[in-house]
Amino acid sequence: MTLKELFIRPGTGILRPGWRIPWLILWMAPLVVALGGLVTLARRHVPGPWLPVPRALLGLALIFGALTIYRRFIRRVERRAPLEVQVDARTPRHVGLGFLLGGGAMLLITALLALAGAYRVEGFHSPWLLLKATILYLPQSFSEDFFFCLVLFCPLREGLGRWPALILAPLLFALAHVGNPNESVLGIAEIVTSGMVMYYAFDRTGRFWTVWALHFSWNFTMNGVLGMANSGLALQGWIRPALAGPAWLTGGATGPEASALALGLDLLMLLLLSRLPAQWLQGGTPVQETWAGVPPTKGLS
Numbered sequence: 001m002t003l004k005e006l007f008i009r010p011g012t013g014i015l016r017p018g019w020r021i022p023w024l025i026l027w028m029a030p031l032v033v034a035l036g037g038l039v040t041l042a043r044r045h046v047p048g049p050w051l052p053v054p055r056a057l058l059g060l061a062l063i064f065g066a067l068t069i070y071r072r073f074i075r076r077v078e079r080r081a082p083l084e085v086q087v088d089a090r091t092p093r094h095v096g097l098g099f100l101l102g103g104g105a106m107l108l109i110t111a112l113l114a115l116a117g118a119y120r121v122e123g124f125h126s127p128w129l130l131l132k133a134t135i136l137y138l139p140q141s142f143s144e145d146f147f148f149c150l151v152l153f154c155p156l157r158e159g160l161g162r163w164p165a166l167i168l169a170p171l172l173f174a175l176a177h178v179g180n181p182n183e184s185v186l187g188i189a190e191i192v193t194s195g196m197v198m199y200y201a202f203d204r205t206g207r208f209w210t211v212w213a214l215h216f217s218w219n220f221t222m223n224g225v226l227g228m229a230n231s232g233l234a235l236q237g238w239i240r241p242a243l244a245g246p247a248w249l250t251g252g253a254t255g256p257e258a259s260a261l262a263l264g265l266d267l268l269m270l271l272l273l274s275r276l277p278a279q280w281l282q283g284g285t286p287v288q289e290t291w292a293g294v295p296p297t298k299g300l301s
Contacts (some may be wrong), residue, residue: 015077017155021101024151027073031065052135059139061133066146084150084208093283098213101201101269103221109261110226118245125227129238133224136235141215145198148173149211152294153199162203170195184231187258191231193266194218200273204281222256229255 011015015023025054042054067085074082113119148169157167173195174188197209223230226238232254242249251258273281 012079013133014079017159019138020077020155021151022186023077024070024073027069028066028151030060031062031069035062035065052132056135059135059142062139062140066142070146070150077114083108084154084202084206086207088207088282091207093211094207095213097201097205097281098210098215099217101197101210102169102214103217105262105265105269106218106221106226109256109259109265110228110260113243113245113250114258116245116249118243118250119226120237120242120244122242125236125238125240127238129236130224133220133235133237136222137219139218141219142212143194144173144176145211145215147209148195149199149202150208157203166196166199169199177231180232182234182253184232184247184258186260186263187251187254190257190259190263190266193263193270197266197269197273200270204273204276204278206282224240227237229253231255231257239243 007015007019038054038058042058046054070085071082074080100117110119152172153165153169156168160168170192174191177183178188179190198214201214202211204210219230220229223233223235223237225238227239227241229235229251230242234253234255245260247254248260250256251262256262
């Protein structure tokens with residue numbers, strides 16, 4: 001193998017998937033550094049009650065900036081159309097599927113907890129918390145999904161194949177949550193399976209919007225609406241609940257992600273995604289896509 005072949009796949013002139021991960025991160029670095037500096041300035045100089053305004057604007061800047069850079073990277077470096085972030089007539093279906101799998105699943109978990117007497121509504125906080133949760137979770141879920149799905153999972157899928165990527169990417173996603181307060185072993189196990197649900201949904205639909213909608217609606221519904229802890233982070237939501245019961249059922253201080261209900265529902269969603277036809281998931285004739293202009297290979301090099 002020549003030095004050039006170490007970096008470039010022969011016959012395509014395209015950078016090998018293993019090298020595209022750090023290269024894409026370098027493309028994104030200026031945007032992340034700039035927005036990080038602006039966040040610091042906002043915290044220092046903007047009065048507390050007005051801080052959500054610059055946070056919302058910077059969150060939107062992160063989303064649009066990252067997508068713009070990603071599209072340019074895919075066209076310039078991978079030499080293909082960035083179909084995974086394309087907005088077209090199928091996008092509402094992809095977003096709706098994500099909300100159904102994320103927010104719908106969390107509502108089902110809460111309904112089961114309520115039937116078991118483990119979840120009870122005690123009152124309500126200000127509806128303003130719904131907007132604050134949107135401002136928090138929309139860019140947060142985007143940044144996590146952008147990195148673990150588009151930056152990591154896509155090259156891993158191309159280099160190692162579908163199933164190794166569907167195991168490795170969720171493990172890395174879960175490791176990023178190990179340091180959360182009140183995190184538990186069952187909670188980490190559920191994050192692994194939820195990561196598999198997200199990236200398998202991406203693999204079946206071919207669109208990033210399903211992953212982002214799933215992740216956002218899961219967090220927003222769990223914490224912003226239902227008032228339960230999110231991966232150990234206990235933030236106020238619109239509903240003020242009372243939780244009672246064993247930790248394996250309610251998730252305890254970690255939140256419902258660390259419950260056996262969430263883990264079991266993840267497995268059911270994986271089964272559902274494997275059974276649904278591609279035409280239904282993609283909202284039309286399945287799109288035949290290749291990654292970086294070539295079929296998936298068996299090696300990341």
